[in-house]
Amino acid sequence: MYLTKEQERILEGEEGEALSKMLQLIVKIGEVNGAEKLISVNSAQIAGVSYLTVGDAIFSFFDMINKDNLKVKIPSWLNPAGMDMSRYKEMGIDSLFSKKQIQIIEEYKKLGIKDTLTCTPYLVGHEPKFGEHIAWSESSAVSMANSYFGARTNREGGPSSLASALTGLTAEYGLHLPENRKPELLIEVDAELESFADFSVLGFWFGENQGGKIPFFKGIKQLSIEKAKSLSAAMAASGSVAMYHVEYFTPGYKKIKKEDLTETIHFTEEEKKAIYERFKEQNNIDLIAIGCPHASKKEIKMIYNFVKSKQKKSDVDIMIFTSRRVLTDIETISIVKELTKKGIKVYADTCMVVSPVTRQSYRNIITNSSKAVFYLSKDKETNVFLDTLENILRRIVG
Amino acid sequence: MKELEVKVIVTGSVRGEAIVSKKPISFLGGVAGKKGIIADIQSELHGKSIKDKIFVFPESVGSTVGSYVIYSLKVNNVSPLALVTNHAETIVIAGAILAEIPFVEIKNNDITQLASSGDIITIDTEKKILTIEKSNN
Numbered sequence: 001m002y003l004t005k006e007q008e009r010i011l012e013g014e015e016g017e018a019l020s021k022m023l024q025l026i027v028k029i030g031e032v033n034g035a036e037k038l039i040s041v042n043s044a045q046i047a048g049v050s051y052l053t054v055g056d057a058i059f060s061f062f063d064m065i066n067k068d069n070l071k072v073k074i075p076s077w078l079n080p081a082g083m084d085m086s087r088y089k090e091m092g093i094d095s096l097f098s099k100k101q102i103q104i105i106e107e108y109k110k111l112g113i114k115d116t117l118t119c120t121p122y123l124v125g126h127e128p129k130f131g132e133h134i135a136w137s138e139s140s141a142v143s144m145a146n147s148y149f150g151a152r153t154n155r156e157g158g159p160s161s162l163a164s165a166l167t168g169l170t171a172e173y174g175l176h177l178p179e180n181r182k183p184e185l186l187i188e189v190d191a192e193l194e195s196f197a198d199f200s201v202l203g204f205w206f207g208e209n210q211g212g213k214i215p216f217f218k219g220i221k222q223l224s225i226e227k228a229k230s231l232s233a234a235m236a237a238s239g240s241v242a243m244y245h246v247e248y249f250t251p252g253y254k255k256i257k258k259e260d261l262t263e264t265i266h267f268t269e270e271e272k273k274a275i276y277e278r279f280k281e282q283n284n285i286d287l288i289a290i291g292c293p294h295a296s297k298k299e300i301k302m303i304y305n306f307v308k309s310k311q312k313k314s315d316v317d318i319m320i321f322t323s324r325r326v327l328t329d330i331e332t333i334s335i336v337k338e339l340t341k342k343g344i345k346v347y348a349d350t351c352m353v354v355s356p357v358t359r360q361s362y363r364n365i366i367t368n369s370s371k372a373v374f375y376l377s378k379d380k381e382t383n384v385f386l387d388t389l390e391n392i393l394r395r396i397v398g
Numbered sequence: 399m400k401e402l403e404v405k406v407i408v409t410g411s412v413r414g415e416a417i418v419s420k421k422p423i424s425f426l427g428g429v430a431g432k433k434g435i436i437a438d439i440q441s442e443l444h445g446k447s448i449k450d451k452i453f454v455f456p457e458s459v460g461s462t463v464g465s466y467v468i469y470s471l472k473v474n475n476v477s478p479l480a481l482v483t484n485h486a487e488t489i490v491i492a493g494a495i496l497a498e499i500p501f502v503e504i505k506n507n508d509i510t511q512l513a514s515s516g517d518i519i520t521i522d523t524e525k526k527i528l529t530i531e532k533s534n535n
Contacts, residue, residue: 025495028407029488032503048463057431057466060473061496137462157462159492 001030001171002037010167016068022163029160030171039172041153043075043128044165045121045136046113048158050082050354051101061159062107065166070111073168077116077126078108079138080294082355084347085117085324091347091357113165117349118323120229120294122149125325130251133176135164139240140233140293140371146243148228150251152176155242175243183216183245183256185263190219191272193227195388196299197368200230201275202267204370207239210265216245216256223249226296233293234370279373279386287362288392289352291321292369297332300346303393304335310397312343317362318396324348352376366392400512400530403505407486409523410500414479416517416530417451419443420510424460425467425489434476443515452519453478456510457485468493480521482528484509502528 003011011027013020026038048054082101083093093101105115116124119138128134128151136142137156145151154174156164164170174180187206193199206215223231223246235241245253290303300320312318320339326332327348336346352358353375358365359382366385367373376384419441423429428438434449448471458464468490471477480500481490484507494501502521509528513519516533 021496025492028491028495032405032407032486032491048466053426053461054463054466055431057463057470060470061466063473064469064496157465157488157492159462159465159496160488163492 001027001035003027007038016070018065018068018070019166022166023169025160025163026167026169026171030173033171033173035171035173037172038169039133039176040168041074041133041135041164041170043126043134044072044161045077045079045138045141046108046158046161046165047079047137048162049078049080049104049108049117050350051097051104052082052354052356054104058104065111070166072112072165074165075126076113076165077121078105078113079117080119080350080354081105081117083350085349087347091355092361093357097356111166116323116325118294118325119351120296120323123225123294123296123326124323133170135161135170137161139236139242140229142242143232143236143244144229146175146181147232147245147250148225155240181214181243182260183214184260185210185213185215185265186261187215187217188219188264188266189217190266190268192269193220195368195390196226196230197386197388198272199227200234200368200370201272201386203231203234204238204374205267205271205275207235207237207241211239211241213241214243214245216247216253216261218247220246220249226299229293230369237371237374275370276386279384281366281385281387283364283383285316285364285366285385287358287365288316288318288396289321289358289365289367289372290319290389292351292353292367292372294351295320295322295326297326297329300326300332300335302389303344304339306390306393307342307344307397308338312397314396316396318344319352320344320346321351322346322348368392402507402509402512402528402530404502404521404526404528405486405505406502406523406526407491408494408499408501410480411522411524412452412479412500413518413520414450414452416454416513416515416519417443417446417448418510418513418515419455422457422459423455425458425464425493426461428460429467429471431467431470432474432476434471434474447476448478449476451478452480452482452521454482454509454513454519456508457483458487458490460489462489462492464489465493465496468499469496472497472499482509482519482521504528
C-alpha cells in the first residue's frame with residue numbers, strides 16, 4: 001500500500017505507540033481488502049458504547065490509548081449507551097451498570113468524542129454531505145449515509161471507526177470506490193408500502209434473502225427520512241446491507257445502468273404479509289417499544305397525535321427511545337410532558353436493543369422495527385412481535 | 399509434517415499446541431476475556447482454555463466489540479500464542495493488532511480440516527509458512 005512520509009512516521013511510532021497501533025489497524029484492514037492508499041475522512045460515528053455490549057474489556061483498551069493522551073482529529077460522535085444518562089434509576093438500571101456506563105462515556109469524552117449517544121446522527125445536525133468520505137459504524141446510519149445522503153463509508157466496527165477518529169484516515173476500499181457502489185439486482189416493489197413498519201419489512205425481507213448485495217428498488221412511491229431509516233436499519237440487521245438505491249429518491253439513481261442489474265425479484269403483498277405473519281403477536285404484550293432507530297421529532301408528534309384525545313387503557317408499559325437532542329428540542333419538550341402524563345415513557349441516549357432493561361424486565365415485546373425484532377429475539381426468553389405503529393397504539397388506548 | 403503458505407497480518411514466529419474450533423468464532427460472548435476460556439456453550443471447545451495455545455478457527459463472526467475482548471486477553475495474561483484463520487476480517491485484525499498477538503491467514507486451504515487440537519503448530523512469519531506436526535493420539 002502507498003503511504004505518505006507522514007503516515008510512515010506515525011506507523012513507526014514517532015507520535016507514540018497508541019497512535020501507531022491505530023494507524024496499523026487501518027493499514028492492515030486496508031491491505032486485507034486490497035486498498036492501495038489511505039484517504040481522509042470528515043467524521044467518525046463510533047459504536048461500542050453500551051456497557052451491555054462492551055463489558056469490562058474496553059477499559060484496558062482505554063488505558064492503552066490514554067498513555068499517549070490522544071485526541072480525535074475529526075468530528076466524532078457516539079452510538080447509544082445502555083441507559084438514559086439522567087433517568088437510569090427510573091429505568092431500573094443497577095448501580096454497578098450505571099457506574100461503568102458513566103465511566104465509559106467519560107473515557108470517550110476525554111478523547112474529544114461527543115456524547116450524542118444516538119444511532120441517528122443525521123437527525124441531530126450531522127447530516128453527511130453527498131460524496132464525502134466518512135467512517136461510521138452504526139449499521140443503520142452507515143446505510144443511511146451511503147444510500148439516502150450519498151456519502152461514502154464502509155460498515156466500520158467500533159475499533160476501526162475509533163481508529164479513523166484518532167487518525168482522520170481510512171483505507172480506500174469497498175464503498176469508498178464508485179465502482180463498488182453500483183446496484184447488482186433490481187427489486188420491483190409491487191406491494192403497497194405505507195407505514196414505517198412496511199418499509200422495515202421490505203428491508204428485513206431483502207436482507208434475509210439477498211444479504212450483502214446492493215439492490216435497486218423500483219416502485220416505491222414515497223421515501224421520507226423516517227421511512228428510509230426503517231428500511232436501512234432492517235436490511236443492515238438481517239443482511240449486513242450497507243447500501244441501496246431507490247428510483248426517484250436516492251442520489252444518483254438516474255445513472256444506474258440496466259445492464260448492471262443481473263436479476264429481477266418482486267416484493268409482493270404476499271412476501272410482505274408473510275413477514276408480518278411470522279412475527280404476529282401471540283402472547284399478552286408487556287412492553288411496547290418504539291424508536292429503533294431513534295425516533296425523530298415527527299415520529300414523536302405522530303404518536304402524540306394518535307393518543308392525545310385518548311386514555312391509556314391497559315397496564316402495558318410503553319417506551320419511546322430517541323436522542324437527547326430530539327428529546328430536549330423546544331417543540332418536543334411539551335409533547336413529551338403530555339406523553340409522560342399518559343404514562344408513556346420517552347427515554348434518550350439508549351434503546352431497546354442496547355439497554356439491559358428490556359430483556360431483564362419484559363418477556364413479550366411489540367415494536368414496529370424489524371431491526372429490534374431481529375436483535376431482541378436472539379434472547380431465547382424474550383418473545384418479540386412486529387406490527388405497524390397505528391395497530392400497536394390502537395390496542396392500548398381507548 | 400505439513401507446510402502451508404500464510405498471509406501475515408501480525409508478525410511473530412511461534413511454536414505451540416493447537417486448539418482448533420471447527421465452527422466460526424464470535425469473540426464477543428464466545429470467549430471469556432478475563433480467563434481465556436471458550437464461553438460459547440454451543441462450541442465443542444466449551445470450557446477449554448486458549449491461553450498459550452495456537453488458536454485456530456475457520457472465520458470470525460459477531461460484534462466488532464470482539465476486538466476489545468481479544469485485547470483484554472492480552473491485558474489479563476491469558477492470550478493465545480497466535481491466531482490462525484482461513485479468512486481474516488476486521489474484528490480479529492483489529493484485536494490482534496491491539497493485543498500484538500501473531501495472526502496469520504491460511505492461503506487456499508481449510509486449516510480446520512488439516513489441524514486438530516493437540517497438534518503442534520509452528521508459525522514462521524518471515525518465511526510466511528505454517529507447519530503442522532500431527533499429535534499421536
